[in-house]
Amino acid sequence: MSTQQHEQDRVEPGAAEPVMAATGLVKRYGKVTALRGADFELLPGEIMAVVGDNGAGKSTLIKALSGAIVPDEGEIRLDGSPVRFHSPLDARKAGIETVYQTLAVAPAMDISSNLFLGREQRKPGVRGSVFRMLDRKAMRAAAQDQLDALGVATVQNIDQIVETLSGGQRQAVAVSRAAMFGTKLVIMDEPTAALGVKESGQVLDLIRRIRDRGLPVILISHNMPHVFEVADRIHVHRLGRRAALVQPGDYTMSEVVSLMTGALSLDSDGALVDPSGHRAEVDEQGHAVAVDG
Template identity: 70%
Template structure:
């Protein structure tokens, strides 16, 4: 794909320390409109902390985050959501006992019009179920036809689809996904990968954190490689194969190696 010149979301020189441990050591990141950016790195590379900074869960000690070229303070998850950044965590953060529609609108419940909704705060379950089905259909989720079904009755892939649909429904700019195919079988993993591609096709930019290299190379437009709290390279699947990406990630290959481009 053709990457626009101006990043949608940027991180510059982010530093985050936990006592004597430096989780982020001046890391950078650029996310462009309409792209899927994969973030990879070994355990302890700082990728989870980086994503927490971008999603408002953690405030960096140093550095700057920019949205549309201007500085933005994402000091809470609510601030990130207000900026159009939604996150699908590895734990999914769904309520198993609630139905699909209630999970989709969790914290953003629709109320009935007029006095009933304004004064008595009565929820409009019918409209939430209609809207939930519309959002699922827009992403091509055909395995869920009853938005009134309890989430605890769904498979792992279907639960992931509900979480992704919620993020796509309310994220106006960016959707961040943390290990979206973890603990899923082959068939459900590919369904989730297709879902991620459809999220991008809907006009959103996507950041995917994953340890699954085949999945990364299947869907990513660019790959951000994190090591020891810093970005060491940004490559594309066309210029770098999986073996080289792992070598860069572990420090076995340096930036001067062929077929590797630093951002």
Template identity: 70%
Template sequence: MSKPTPVLEARGLIKRYGHVTALDGADFEVMPGEIMAIIGDNGAGKSTLIKALSGALIPDEGEILVNGNPVVFHSPIDARHYGIETVYQDLAVAPALNIVENMFLGREIRRPGVLGSVFRMLDKKRMLTEATEYMSDLQFRIQSMQQAVETLSGGQRQGVAVARAAAFAEHVVIMDEPTAALGVKESGMVLDLIRKIRDRGLPIILISHNMPHVFELADRIHIQRLGRRIAVIHPKDYRMSEAVAIMTGARDVHEEDKQAI
């Protein structure tokens, strides 16, 4: 049985900052329809890896493949063209704009005909309809799609950012600490949303410091250490403490720790 092609894959990524080697031959993959979590201690190269995958930085060596085809990202916009959307931890929404405007920011739909082509008029109705449909598909509870994002709670705001990324991502959504700024209840709402997006078939890369969240959501867990992938595990086969031990180097990595690769 041949292995299916990863949706997004990195091979031997190297990134140096002066004398510091942030990525030292890092590999990575995410398969169709799964949530792949990335964990690692501070300085393990997690965020450098994510920045390389989302186009925020260019690795010195190594290659990135989308559906098996080598690609080069020069900016997050490039990554987006390949269907990779990123949700950033610091609530990347415009608070004074409403939910629909935020969802379509940078991808506005214009009216058909002369009104759109000459007068550049936005098709507000269509954007509202599409956004409303999408949000109700995700069972995202919201009073009005036309309320300013600042009237929402922190969790709902992050929900808007997550839903926007999922709505436009063709291949992968990268979520960088999506619950870091949120309370318990709010986090639960966002986790729920992430699960629904996975169930719709969109693979997700989840970076989180929160072990319970990682173990609750992830299908597989990529453990990053000293700039490399040292293990990939199934959360059901491991306890949190074991994963943390691998992550920090307190426990030696055995062959079986790599079986999920």
């Protein structure tokens, strides 16, 4: 699907039921409250970026959505139905795949084995059910089909050992695996961290292709240029809750950073205001300045 086609087909906010929605999430760790009534929505066919300063609670939010933690309060809905995940396995069974920053790949195994890690296919009949023999031929064919479908051209040999791949190629394997088994959505945690410019661009292209195939993506990133390059909407997280929900074309990077830090917020009309409630803007040096009042 072309970029122009995606622009035409993109679902506008409020036009469809969210694939995933969270309301009033609360998570406490002793005396520390990491989530303070956090809300979240992911629409069909979109890339939703989640940004926030260190300690904002965005990692806790993503852990709640991916089943890594259980919120103390609040509700998560998947396709409109309440769900309660007690582990990442519960989320995976529901069709939610997560690509962690640390990359859960097995370096000593080949690419096809990594794509089917934990979901190995057995040979049909007695050989599979009794002798537990793996159907490596079928897994290699399915893995190659997946890489081809996603346009992963940097990997030439499906039997290549993962530890011999570059950082970007390893990331492509992890992302391809998530797209292969994610039926509802994919969560990506800092997918371009520690990658060079060329490899980052390849991963961003891969994320777009996953979105364009109809699988919505939650993207957690500190890299604002990458966020503005691929995100359809941006969830700004601050002090344990959603501080703003914006579209990249409506605000600049500097303005989104100001929303992250609390230098600015949005009023009911979506206008930027300073802590005193006065209309404000960001100057060329990146400083928030009042423009009225």
